Amino acid sequence: MTGSDRPVVLIVEDEPDVAETYNLWLADEYEVRTAQSGDEGLAELDEGVDVVLLDRMMPGLSGDEVLARIRDRGLDCRVAMVTAVEPDFDILEMGFDAYLCKPIRSEQLHDTVENLLERSNYDDLLQEYYSLVEKQATLEATKNSAELADSEEYADLRDRVDGLQDDLSDTLGGIDDDEDFIATLRGLSDVEE
Amino acid sequence: MYDLTDVLDFDELASVRPGSNILVSGPAMSGKEDLAMSVLADGAEAGQGSLVVTTGERGETVLEEFLDRAPGADESTVSVVDCRGDGSRRGEATAGGSYLYHVSSPGDLTGIGIGITECLEYLHNNGADDGRFALTSLSTMLTYTDRKTVFKFCHVLSSRFDSAGYLGLFTIDSSAHDDQTLQVIKQAFDGMIEIRESDGQREARVLGLAGQPTEWREF
Structure with a gap:
């Protein structure tokens, strides 16, 4: 802005x-x-x-x-x-x-x-959520379970993933409206960063 | 609550919370779609709505096979979104009273969304306030769009079915993708049913719905 x-x-x-x-x-x-x-x-x-x-x-x-x-x-x-x-x-x-x-x-x-600003916010949260999930998957693929249990970075990541999951379900009422649903899906195919 | 134990006998599947979305993962030809369709047919026989999004077969064929599988189903609460792409977006009620929506391609996420919305409305108008949804398969979608987009798509669909109180099943061919892709896609779901086949015998296990992964069990 x-x-x-x-x-x-x-x-x-x-x-x-x-x-x-x-x-x-x-x-x-x-x-x-x-x-x-x-x-x-x-x-x-x-x-x-x-x-x-x-x-x-x-x-x-x-x-x-x-x-x-x-x-x-x-x-x-x-x-x-x-x-x-x-x-x-x-x-x-x-x-x-x-x-x-x-x-x-x-x-x-x-x-x-x-409502339109909230949709933008939802898109941003979803993008951030995806990035964290990618990081989490990378860590899980490269470390064994003992290493993961010891990793502060991993614990922190898990917390942030959980937090974002909650934020997403609080935004737009968790997509309970048809217009929000379709507009969000359209945004996925249109906007490539 | 949704009871899946008639199809797959695990305690974890005896009362699945409405709004749960489950990934059905297994190698090619291991019976993932068959399992998903059985779960939907079982619900249809019990008076629940059914909604199938198919990327591989003609919508008419899917509908016909589904009704053979669930002879007791009320046809007016069965619906299919066909996204193989034979022309433009359009929806219609079939002669038997089911609803069929066509989307131009598995990459047309907006079209799939509109199809799902119309189907849910149709099922609702015909008295189905709960129901089961299946998408077959995410592997096809991953050939049309990247992992990021499919992940987000799964998340948004899951949210929609969560607020609709539906049970969602999404199949993926585990032999067609790398580990990172499977690991990421998995995160968009509440749990997973994993399938494998050895010596001609199919086995399944349940992960993530309650506690630890279950043992492998024949089905």
């Missing part, structure tokens, strides 16, 4: 009044950036952005096109589509992480941003 430790939300919205309303709602908790078009939004995007609120219907580049370019660039941000109509297709199949139907209420916007 850039500058402050607060998560960064980028609002891409062609109507200035609407963008300003979202900004007012979010500015207390997040660092908010705004862009008035798809092109401007892409210019504002960098590694520091955590969540993008993307208006679907804009002059110039549409929300769908912006999303495609975000995914092409391999940026690790979450994208919520803001739309005027309830979509009649599977939004997750299109690669969005969430959608919001206008008019949006403040509480709803907060909930969505929070």
